Amino acid sequence: MSKRNAILAAATRLFSRNGFRETSMSELSRITGAAGGTIFHHFKNKEDLFLNILKTVQESILSEVHEHNKTAEYRNGMDMVEGVVTFYLHLAGSMEDQFLLLHRHYPYQMAGTNPVCRSYLESIYNGLLDVFEQGIRMGIKDKSVITTSPRNTAMVLFAMVDGVARFNTYNLYHAGSLYQDLMASCRKILGNEN
């Protein structure tokens, strides 16, 4: 199991940082110390290796989010959404490679032809959107949030947060300095007046 895990770990880094096509199996072999044949013993081919990585990305992101959601306590729905936004930004920093992989184009391209890949991606995005929506619906009930379409509002909110996270990824602007403005915008979108 040791070599297999080493391959998975190194491949996650390489696929994220360099991309699928520009990661070579020989480089992966050199880095992990595993022979070329060993990689193909554990994984049918390069695409299969990628799918295995995407699967663990899905599992780890969703488990992190759900874990956070269980332990965190919120005063109301608005508070929950703010907590989720903050946690998402934190997660994008601590699981940099995994998010980098999701911010690449290859997974979505592969999803066009590979249903398994598509299901992983949908699971990730639906899971994340669900948490946003949950907070919004709670906020509607306790009057801390005002909106008529919880799902759509969740999507706009998510697009905003993920867009800011991507600014970081691209090294164009620093997301940290946007944090205050992002939270303020979030509160305004949700309609709380203070």
Next chain:
Amino acid sequence: MSKRNAILAAATRLFSRNGFRETSMSELSRITGAAGGTIFHHFKNKEDLFLNILKTVQESILSEVHEHNKTAEYRNGMDMVEGVVTFYLHLAGSMEDQFLLLHRHYPYQMAGTNPVCRSYLESIYNGLLDVFEQGIRMGIKDKSVITTSPRNTAMVLFAMVDGVARFNTYNLYHAGSLYQDLMASCRKILGNEN
């Protein structure tokens, strides 16, 4: 000039839809009808071809935005920002290939080592952000917009709009159905109460 333009046009499509690495010069040669040597007569190498494309992407996007900004008339700053958001979404649809190229990871990777590439990207994003900021500043003056940090608000707004546009690109969710919610969120962020 004919062959050169044909190469540029076809390469823009291929780089956008398939990516830099997964676009081969032989495929480009086959599609355009230009011999392999002809491509390298017009462009030093594959990277040089890419930079030429990115340059025209920058020029065409910025000229479209500035053109729109000149002809459009706004009642106030809030109106202008709304117009810019709508126009940006429209542009992302009508210049699909160009935006797809910008939504890929390769340009930003190349920008890490190639200053020319980085300057093109910065020019595009700064140009777009400037237009958002312009509307916000106008809105502050005419009291249609309330915010203390125009540039940061512009960035958050841009991240949101671009994030929604990317949902489309990834074929995960349909941006059209989010338009109303996006505009509503935009108005709320800018602080206008109606």
Next chain:
DNA sequence: ACAAAAACCGACTGATCATTCGGTTGGGAC
């Protein structure tokens, strides 16, 4: 009309790639 330059051609090259295969090793079951 003609010479020089620019556009164009396609076969060739060496490097790199994902994947295969025949064989070796090591540890658990009986």
Next chain:
DNA sequence: GTCCCAACCGAATGATCAGTCGGTTTTTGT
């Protein structure tokens, strides 16, 4: 002790790639 299977190895393979080069055609300036 020996059978078995999974983990592991690394040389070999055929395909594909970006880029080169020597030569031909077309355009342009005068």
